[in-house]
Amino acid sequence: MSTSNSEPLTTENEVATCRGCGRALRGKPYYMGGIAYIPETGARAPANHFGGYVCSESCDRNACLEMLSSMPGAGPARRLDTPCEQSVRLNWSRS
Numbered sequence: 001m002s003t004s005n006s007e008p009l010t011t012e013n014e015v016a017t018c019r020g021c022g023r024a025l026r027g028k029p030y031y032m033g034g035i036a037y038i039p040e041t042g043a044r045a046p047a048n049h050f051g052g053y054v055c056s057e058s059c060d061r062n063a064c065l066e067m068l069s070s071m072p073g074a075g076p077a078r079r080l081d082t083p084c085e086q087s088v089r090l091n092w093s094r095s
């Protein structure tokens with residue numbers, strides 16, 4: 001038997017993370033459902049257009065750009081496409 005020091009396979013310690021910058025948020029991971037909150041502000045972390053939580057508008061945009069760039073046949077994306085743009089706008093348009 002190999003005795004690697006791998007993490008125990010519990011979900012108890014899994015937390016939500018920002019898809020843009022990767023930092024930990026308060027709440028359950030996105031795939032587990034529920035709601036995540038941004039620790040500093042207590043505000044709800046919106047979901048990115050492609051899934052996952054994001055903690056700021058720039059993270060939201062970065063996460064979209066990353067996904068758009070990784071699509072087959074797509075070069076490095078410099079701007080968001082329309083659905084992404086709309087999603088980001090909706091997420092952060094609260095005044």
Ligand SMILES: [Zn+2]
Pocket residue numbers: 018019020021022023054055056059
């Ligand atoms: Zn972030």
